[in-house]
Amino acid sequence: MQFKTLICAVLVLLLNRPAQADHQVDICIYGGSSAGVIAAYTAKKAGHSVLLIEPGKHLGGLTSGGLGYTDIGNKYAIRGLSLEFYRQIGRHYGKFEQWIFEPHVAESLFTDYVQRAKLQVLYQHRIVAADKENGRIKSIRLEANGTTVNVSAKMFIDCTYEGDLMAKAGVSYTVGREANDVYNETYNGVQLLDGHQIPDGVDPYKVPGDPSSGLLWGISPATLQPKGSGDKLVQAYNYRICLTNDPANMVPITRPDNYDPARYDLLARLVKAQPQRTKLNDYFIWSRMPNNKTDINNRNGFSTDMIGANYEYPEADYKKRAEIIKAHEDYTKGLLYFFATDPRAPKPAQEEMRKWGYPKDEYTDNGHWSPQLYIREARRMVGAYVMTQANCTGKEVVQDGVGMAAYTMDSHNTQRIVIEKNGKKMVKNEGNVEVGGFPPYPVSYRALIPKAEECKNLLVPVCLSASHIAYGSIRMEPVFMALAQASAVAAHEAIAGNVSVQEVDAAKISSTLRNNPLADGRNGDILIDNSDKPQLEGSWKTEKGRGSYGPDMLTATANAKATFRPAIRKAGRYSIYVYYPHLKTNASVMNVKVLAGKKEHAVPIKRDEITVVGQTSGEWVKLGTFNLKKGEGSAVEISAGNSEDGVVIADAVLFVPEKR
Known part of the structure; x- marks a missing residue:
């Protein structure tokens, strides 16, 4: 009897003790978007136990979900692991860096980050609750195929496009447009x-x-x-559509689920109202990707944006969101089918559309259709600082x-x-x-953290604190990755100092990002921009405007020289690049000279040999790989000849160590 009593007592204790988390880590990242992968990788490289949770089946979010024609704005703004990602894309395609790519290439790179860091990832786990104690998230509760999973952590980072963890934690947010x-x-x-x-x-x-x-x-x-x-209206969502015109890799466009030609009656009227618009590019932004593929985006009055169909999405439950996502898929596939088959479509556009189909080698587990709807904007945190138009x-x-x-x-x-x-x-x-025309600008650390009274151990680099219109500038995938890396560094500092995220010194985050840009101790590039005051001879003008690397560039027409001199910290072989603003430079040849020790290497850059692709107005041009000694004895000289040569630009020079 005494033994049975003891067993019963133990069972009572076990049944009544507080629930123990199924996972206990230092840092929990919710959302396997591009930002989520970079945050998790950074945190793991900082020596922490990390758990990455992805509500769906795939890593990379929109970057691997069809947005291959990267929205950049200005390459100067992209640093650290975010830039390294596009360098890896470049290596895949045999270039220094590249900003246009196929979806499966991007996803393979995100998978590689996870494997290299030996990250633990939970797929198809969705948050249902967050438990807080003394102003901190103690644990989150996840649902996975009817099973409940608990995760406790010291720090949490919300990297979803929807801000679901942020919302469950009771952090203030807004949806829609402010007055x-x-x-x-x-x-x-x-x-x-x-x-x-x-x-x-x-x-x-x-x-x-x-x-x-x-x-x-x-x-x-x-x-x-x-x-x-x-x-409370939300800007339209769409799919960034990947098609191919390679017959050997093509699945035909067929009549989709729930197809209703009446959905496109307004489009048919639009076609009649503008008879001069007959090509696919009149109705879509039809950007070409490598290997005969596309990244198709919205264009003009009636296109891939399903305007007005997403208002409920930001705060909807998972069932309703799935319905909204399916409606967008049906609409978009129906739009392609309309152009391919409906007699009301412009004939030239119809002939073009019939040459395209879904790529067999993309989204192979999802019917060759992207699993990621473009959630341009959902919840936005109202945090310690709100980024606004004035910041942009x-x-x-x-x-x-x-x-x-x-x-x-x-x-x-x-x-x-x-x-x-x-x-x-x-x-x-x-x-x-x-509305653009402004140079790169800093994003406040306070825009990544909640108000102190709301949560002390959460960072939000995707649904960050910004007004609707400022968010429209910030909400680009490379920026999300950069802010996610900063968030992971902040989480590390908070744990190391046993302080709240609000008490972390932003200057220390910036220092870490600058001194350890790749998160693993490897040497970073040495960048010298024209704003770093190269040595100037002759008449140079500082000019702002489209095409520059950073806020401005130097221009000259005759008898001028700019010398960019790096401080080499470690002797070795360096690949040297000069930035070529193709839209601004009209000199047929730009005279460049590399000074490596006692040797001089003349490397003329010919305008006709430069090809700029993607959403950028300039390109890095490789001058060669050179042995450089420690110190300031090396240099790159950019010079203008006589006035007949045209405008020459001195903008930025990059020194990339061969051995990191």
Whole structure:
């Protein structure tokens, strides 16, 4: 009896003790996006136990999900492991770095990061709750095929596009567009502008001129609100579509699930209204990728953006999100099928579309269709600091930057509505904004962390704290990766100092990123920008504008020389590159000389031999590989000849160690 009593007592104790976490680590990263992989890799290389959780089946998010035509803004803004990723892409294709690539190539690189760091990854685990204690997340609860899994950690990083961990932790966030007066902005809120717009005069009704017949599919009955007013509407989502025109690698475009040609009645009217637009490039941004593939994006008034179909997505449960994702897939496949088969499509575009199909070697476990919907914007944290339009344009510059952004303030359309103009009802898209022209700018560390009273051990590099329009500039995949690396460094510092994320010194994060850019102790590149004040002879002008590496560049037309002199910390072989702003330089030959010890090497750069691809207006041109001694005895000279040679640029020089 005594033994049975003892057994019962033990069982009671076991049943009533606090639930123990199934996983206990130093740092937990939720979301296997490009940012999530980089954060996990960085944290592991810092010596921590790390768990990476991916709600789906694939790593890399949108970077491996079809967005191969990388949105950069300015290469100067991309550093550390983010830049190294695109260098690895370049090595795959036999180049120094490359910003356009196939989806499976990107995913293989993210998988390689996981394998090299020996990271533990949980796939198809979705967060259902977060338990907090004394202002810290103690553990999160996950659901996986009916099984509950608990994870406790010292630090958490939310790398999802939706901010699900952030929301479960009770951190403040917003959805939609702020009114302009909230942060003293001009491009937030309602904006009825000309970009990706439907031309005047396109009738919105099923029976033209008859409101009683109802609106065509995809048109909202909402009333246009005053310019700059706020709302909860979310900019449109779409798929970045990968197709191929290689017959040996092609799955034909066929009638998709739930196809309804009425969904494209407005498109048919648009085709009639603009008879001059007959090519696929008039209706899609049809960017070519390596190996006969594409990254297709939205263009003009009716395209891949499923405007107005995503409002519920940010805060929806998983079932509703799955329905919204499926609706976007059906719509997008239906759009391709419309162009391939519907007699209302422009004939030249139809002939083009019939040459394309889904690639057999992409998304092989998902019917050759991307598993990643482009979630351009969902929740946005309202954190310790909110990035705004003033930060993008340089009117307000933060002093605690731990990464940079550089892209245009970009919002896709949020709604398709009916307006009245000159006494006539017509359909218009609303919400598109594309405002750029500013140099790279720093992103505040405080924008990555919640307010101290809300959570002390969470970092949010993807759904970071920014207004709608500022987020439109920051929300680029290379920037997410860079901010994720900074977040992992911050998590390390918080653990090492036994402090909250709010108490971590941003300057220390920046120092670590600068001194250990690849997170594993390898030597980084030596970059000398024109802003680093090279030695100048003759007449050089500082010029801002598109094409420069960084905020500006130096220009000269005759009898001028700029000498870029690095401080070599370790003797060895270095590959040397000079940045060539192709859109600005009009000299047929740029005279460049490398000084390596007592030897001089003349390396003329011929304009006609430079090919610039992707969303960048410049390219790194290799001058060669040289033995360089420690110290400041080496240099690169860029010179302008006579005035007939045209404008010569001195912008940036890069020294890449052969042995890291």
